[in-house]
Every structure is written in C-alpha cells, then in structure tokens.
Amino acid sequence: MVLHSDTGSAHWQWRSSKWFVLATVAVALFIEIFLYGFLVPMLPYMLEERLHLGPDQTQRFTSISLALHGLVSIFGGPLIGHFADKAPNHKIPFLIALLGCIIGTVMVACATSVGVFFGGRVLQGISGSGAWIVGQATATNAVDPEQIGTTMGILMVFVNAGMITGPMVSGFILEAAGYWFTWSVPVVLLLIDAAARLLIVENPERPSTKASTETDETESLLPSQERGREGLSAPSSNFWRIMLSNSRVMTALLIGIWGPTVGTSFNATLPLHVHDIFGWGPSRVGLMFFLLAVPGLLFSPLAGYLRDCIGSRKPASIALGLQAVFLALLGFAGNNHFDWAGSGSRGPALYILSIVTMGILRPFVSGVGPVELASVVKAEEAKNPGIFGPRGGYSRVFSLLEVAVTAGMTIGPVISGALVERFDYYRMTWTLSESFPLSSTPMVLVDLLRRYIHHHGYLSLYLPKR
Structure with a gap:
C-alpha cells in the first residue's frame, strides 16, 4: 500500500509540476501559431485546385480566410474567457479547445467546398482563442507573481518559433512531397498536444495518498487566496x-x-x-x-x-x-x-x-x-x-x-x-x-x-x- 501510494504520488508530481504545465502551454501556443502560418503558403493551391475558384478570386478569398480567424476571435474571446473561469478547472476548456482545433483542421484539409473550408476556419479561430486565453491563465496560475514576466517571455519564444517555422515547413513540404503528406505534420503535432493536455494535472486535482492526512494534503494544494476566499467576499458580477x-x-x-x-x-x-x-x-x-x-x-x-x-x-x-x-x-x-x-x-x-x-x-x-x-x-x-x-x-x-x-x-x-x-x-x-x-x-x-x-x-x- 505504501509503495502504491508513493508511486501514485510520484506519478502525480511530474504531471502537476510547474515545468510540465508550462511545457504543455508552450506546445499549445506553438501549435496554434504554427497552424495559422502553416496554411498561408497552401492557400493558393487549396483555393484553386481543391475549391475550384478562379485565379482572380484567390487574393480576395485569401484575405477573407485570414481575416475570418481574427474576427471569430474578437467576438468569441470574451465568451470563452467567461466560461473558462466558470469551469471547475482549466483542463476541461483546454481539451475542448484542442478538440475544436482537430475538427477544424480536418475540415480545412479535406474541404472541397467553400462552406466546409470556412466552417473549418471558424473552428480553428475559436479553438485558437481558447488555447491562448486558457493557456495564459493556466501558466499564470502555475507560477509565482514575481515570475509572470519571465514566464511569458519564455512562452513568447515558442510563439515566435511557431511563427517562423509554420510557413517555412508547409511551403517546403508541399513542393517536395505533395498535399496530403504536408498535412501529416500538423497531425503529428496535434497528437503530441493531445497527449500533453490529457496528462496535465492542475493543483485542485491532486489525489490524496493517505486517509489520515487527507485534510492537510487538500489544504496544502490550494493557493492561499483560494483557501481564504470562502466567506470573505462574494463573486463580483x-x-x-x-x-x-x-x-x-x-x-x-x-x-x-x-x-x-x-x-x-x-x-x-x-x-x-x-x-x-x-x-x-x-x-x-x-x-x-x-x-x-x-x-x-x-x-x-x-x-x-x-x-x-x-x-x-x-x-x-x-x-x-x-x-x-x-x-x-x-x-x-x-x-x-x-x-x-x-x-x-x-x-x-x-x-x-x-x-x-x-x-x-x-x-x-x-x-x-x-x-x-x-x-x-x-x-x-x-x-x-x-x-x-x-x-x-x-x-x-x-x-x-x-x-x-x-x-x-x-x-x-x-x-x-x-x-x-x-x-x-x-x-x-x-x-x-x-x-x-x-x-x-x-x-x-x-x-x-x-x-x-x-x-x-x-x-x-x-x-x-x-
């Protein structure tokens, strides 16, 4: 029993560690920016060869496709933030955002009609907003107040890396290996992202390993602010x-x-x-x-x-x-x-x-x-x-x-x-x-x-x- 408890505790520790949480957020933000840039070199081929639009329409639909991602985020961001704060933990909305990203990416890759293509772009925009909003909130909760600036600076390294590699990778592979092989890259990245988001454990999810110290363990897991919230102030509307x-x-x-x-x-x-x-x-x-x-x-x-x-x-x-x-x-x-x-x-x-x-x-x-x-x-x-x-x-x-x-x-x-x-x-x-x-x-x-x-x-x- 003791060995089992120690193993469970060790298993929990690395899944809930600050560095694993931050690494998961970094991967999520990298993939979000990577996918945004990944699509850009492929758009002319997709619009003309798969959606059968005329060359004279390519520029207009390219601009609409990129602008749609931003417009969806503008209107959906506050709603995502509201429901993410109401959720029992950040893991659930984080996983929902990933599911939306996977479905949206599949729709965009397989689209042979304008409706399906833009439907996928809408889902990608919503899930991208979710990744940014919930990811930054998760990272902020994982570190001390005096480390927020450094933490965000490190996360921006991964964002810049995604910005650089997305268009470069898709443009090179599309010419060298073809359309469907190109989409294998984001599929692999999304699988890695899914594994990380499923494994992540936030502090409130910590399991107790000994019944005799259950109360003490629960109290040690909650941030001091959360332990002091009950009875002090009602949530503000x-x-x-x-x-x-x-x-x-x-x-x-x-x-x-x-x-x-x-x-x-x-x-x-x-x-x-x-x-x-x-x-x-x-x-x-x-x-x-x-x-x-x-x-x-x-x-x-x-x-x-x-x-x-x-x-x-x-x-x-x-x-x-x-x-x-x-x-x-x-x-x-x-x-x-x-x-x-x-x-x-x-x-x-x-x-x-x-x-x-x-x-x-x-x-x-x-x-x-x-x-x-x-x-x-x-x-x-x-x-x-x-x-x-x-x-x-x-x-x-x-x-x-x-x-x-x-x-x-x-x-x-x-x-x-x-x-x-x-x-x-x-x-x-x-x-x-x-x-x-x-x-x-x-x-x-x-x-x-x-x-x-x-x-x-x-x-x-x-x-x-x-």
Whole structure:
C-alpha cells in the first residue's frame, strides 16, 4: 500500500509540476501559431485546385480566410474567457479547445467546398482563442507573481518559433512531397498536444495518498487566496466594469491593439515595397520576415526578466519610442528624396537595420499585456479575496487581450494597405510611427501620477505599486 501510494504520488508530481504545465502551454501556443502560418503558403493551391475558384478570386478569398480567424476571435474571446473561469478547472476548456482545433483542421484539409473550408476556419479561430486565453491563465496560475514576466517571455519564444517555422515547413513540404503528406505534420503535432493536455494535472486535482492526512494534503494544494476566499467576499458580477475602468488594463489593451496592427502591416506591404524599391524577390522577402521574427527567440526571456525586476513601464515606453523611430526609418530607406537614405547601398542597409531593430524591440512591447493584466487581477483579488469567483478572473481578463490582439491583426493590413494605396509607403510608416508614442503616453502619465501621489501622500493606497 505504501509503495502504491508513493508511486501514485510520484506519478502525480511530474504531471502537476510547474515545468510540465508550462511545457504543455508552450506546445499549445506553438501549435496554434504554427497552424495559422502553416496554411498561408497552401492557400493558393487549396483555393484553386481543391475549391475550384478562379485565379482572380484567390487574393480576395485569401484575405477573407485570414481575416475570418481574427474576427471569430474578437467576438468569441470574451465568451470563452467567461466560461473558462466558470469551469471547475482549466483542463476541461483546454481539451475542448484542442478538440475544436482537430475538427477544424480536418475540415480545412479535406474541404472541397467553400462552406466546409470556412466552417473549418471558424473552428480553428475559436479553438485558437481558447488555447491562448486558457493557456495564459493556466501558466499564470502555475507560477509565482514575481515570475509572470519571465514566464511569458519564455512562452513568447515558442510563439515566435511557431511563427517562423509554420510557413517555412508547409511551403517546403508541399513542393517536395505533395498535399496530403504536408498535412501529416500538423497531425503529428496535434497528437503530441493531445497527449500533453490529457496528462496535465492542475493543483485542485491532486489525489490524496493517505486517509489520515487527507485534510492537510487538500489544504496544502490550494493557493492561499483560494483557501481564504470562502466567506470573505462574494463573486463580483462587475468584472468587466472593474477591468475596463482600470487605467493599467486600458493601456495594456491599447498596446495590445497597436503592436499587432503594425506587425501585420508588414505582411500586407513589405513584399511589394521591397520588390518595387530594391528589386528583391521572394527569397529576400522571406529573409526580411526571418530577421523580423528571429530576435524574439533571443530577447523574449530577457524582456520578461526585466519586467519582473523593474516593471513593465520603463522597458515598454523606451521600446515603443525607439520603434517609432525605426518604423519611420523604414519609410526613409530607399526614398530618393533623401540622399542619406536612398542612394546606392544605403537604402537596403538602412532597411535591413531597421527591420532587425524592430524585431529586437518587439519582445519588450508584446509581453506587456499578460503581465499588466495578471497584476491587476492579483491586486483586485488581494484587496477583495474571491471577488472574481473561485477560479479567479484570469481567463476573462486574458480574453480582453485576445480581443485586442486579434483586432490589431485584423485592422493592420487594412490600414497599412489603404495608406500605401492612397499615399505611399513613406507616409504609411510615418503615420503608423506616430501611433507608438500615443500608445506609450498613458503608461508614462500613470507612472508620473503615481510618483506625484506617493510623494505627497495622497490616496497612495488606492494605486497598485507595480
């Protein structure tokens, strides 16, 4: 009996360990981004050869397919967050999201009609939102408050890896091995994801191994906040009002919109611009996206560590300001109206330098949302334990971030494309660069206000210190 109990306890320990939980979330986020990019190189073949659409319709249906993923997330995110917080644990919605992803992927792969294809894209969009919302909430619950920034930074490494490898893998295998063999890659990844999500055990699921210590074991498994919730505060029905009236939340959501807006603007404008200005072909276009994404693999953990050590505001404000400068320089590069930027090899060199710098700075901005939102929820829970219910409010607050990010991903190509078509690339980058200081201004103002109140001693208890 003792041996059996020890084995069960050891079996539970690795399944509920922080590192296994975080690894499972990392795999889920990697696969979600991988699948989003995996489809892009295959879309022309699928639309023309399998759905039998004319070549003149390919661009329009490609844009609709990509935009649909974001639109579904915008409307479905809050609902997913609401029901995930009401679920007995995060494992159930995590598995439901995986099931939706599997069904949606099969529908997209096997589709021979437009209806089935877009039905699969809708399911992929919903399940993708679920993976992001529940995954981030699960990761946040698994670590200490002072480790959230570093944790999110590490998770962003896997996100950037999925962003890089998805289109590269599908484009190469499609040419080398054919359509159906290409789909074997996501099938294998989804099987790995399914195994990990089935094995994961959250703290409330810990089994007791000895009847005599059942009560003590149960109490040791529950977070201190959850043990103190009962009888202290009734769950609040004003979650959305509390969050949306908080300046830190609104600032994080504003950055959550504009970061992806500018990021996805590259997808819509970079290939045509560098072809027209520098004469670069597909290989160099791919290299530009590679240089834009790879720095995130290296600098995301550093950015997360800095957020844990000194907070989010200073690194994010500095990064936003520098991004504004280098985004404007992208427009100057190759512009013959400026001798210092457009003549000879200076234009291409300046463009590459600006792209690499944007990639380096992006992790210091992209991870602000999860850290700031998690900090606000923890601060509210600390003041009123149980205010957001027994499961807390992480899924709901992360659903707000999912809405912001997908909104940015949806409007980015539209705004940048319209600006380039109406004016030119230079004015497009200049206009978008102005949005970065606007995004960082609320962070600076809130920080100055806190310093003023702290110095004069007025109402200092009402503003969170982080």
